[in-house]
Amino acid sequence: MARTPPPQVTLAEVRAELAALEDPRMRAVNARHGDDHGVNLTGLRGLAKRLKTQQPLALELWATGDADERLLAVLVCRPRDFSLDELDTMLREARLPKVHGWLVDHVVEKSPHVEELRGRWLADADPVVESAGWALTTDRVAKAPDGLDLPGLLDEIEARMAAAPDRLQWAMNHCLAQIGIEHPAHRERAVAIGERLQVLADYPTPRGCTAPFAPVWIAEIVRRQELTPAR
The missing domain is CATH 1.25.40 (Serine Threonine Protein Phosphatase 5, Tetratricopeptide repeat)
Known part of the structure; x- marks a missing residue:
């Protein structure tokens, strides 16, 4: 059976959906722990499941720098498509704990470059x-x-x-x-x-x-x- 293609959506449409998932109370709690995301994570995962894998969209979402949008990018990207240097740059950009952790767990660990990056990062200042x-x-x-x-x-x-x-x-x-x-x-x-x-x-x-x-x-x-x- 052929796979159902992911829905074709624009960055603006996705950002509007993310805005609807905003929870001010969650944002306040996360801020106390050094994070800057306020979306309902169950809703975020549901959106990612519906969007499926969309590498171009993931790149657009990551480039915005917004924490919520980067979390979604991590869930809809194709980890094997990133080069070693791209992942290194993304990790250095991901300063917030949740984005940093999800990037490592959901993307880097599934990359063919994982072992080289492990050694590089262990030696970083x-x-x-x-x-x-x-x-x-x-x-x-x-x-x-x-x-x-x-x-x-x-x-x-x-x-x-x-x-x-x-x-x-x-x-x-x-x-x-x-x-x-x-x-x-x-x-x-x-x-x-x-x-x-x-x-x-x-x-x-x-x-x-x-x-x-x-x-x-x-x-x-x-x-x-x-x-x-x-x-």
């Missing part, structure tokens, strides 16, 4: 850019750890995480927790590093959510895994 390298490393820790120097990663986390800027610190802490969760041979050391550094130990965590403090995070996810029967 900009801590926000470096945090993207750590996010990609965390993904590899979970999905494709062969070839990674896990003890070396733990050494670097132990030496640098406590003094790292917030965004970089969060990314390194996630990597620390993922190593402890996925690799039992390194779990004791990962927990010990978290206990010694106390990074995010006092982070306010809503009831029912897992705390980002690495020792607690590791223990809780491992507990859940042990309760889940193997298939």
Whole structure:
């Protein structure tokens, strides 16, 4: 069966639809966390599902610089169509946490350039850019750890995480927790590093959510895994 082609819409039409999804209360909450987007994300995803993949539209949306429009661009683009340098430029433009995170998760991780970008960003002097390298490393820790120097990663986390800027610190802490969760041979050391550094130990965590403090995070996810029967 032939695929239904995506609806042909103009940038102006899409921007009007996004404006209708604006939620002032959501924008206010996001602003307190350093973000600048106010669309209802469920509605945004529904719009992206209807538009399907449209690379030219995605490029137009990204070029506006608007956070909401860039989030939609991430969902309707074709990740494999971007060159390494295009993705590098986009990442450096994506300073807002939500746009930055979605770009890494939904686009860069699906790119054939992901490993080269991971190495490039880990070596970058900009801590926000470096945090993207750590996010990609965390993904590899979970999905494709062969070839990674896990003890070396733990050494670097132990030496640098406590003094790292917030965004970089969060990314390194996630990597620390993922190593402890996925690799039992390194779990004791990962927990010990978290206990010694106390990074995010006092982070306010809503009831029912897992705390980002690495020792607690590791223990809780491992507990859940042990309760889940193997298939």
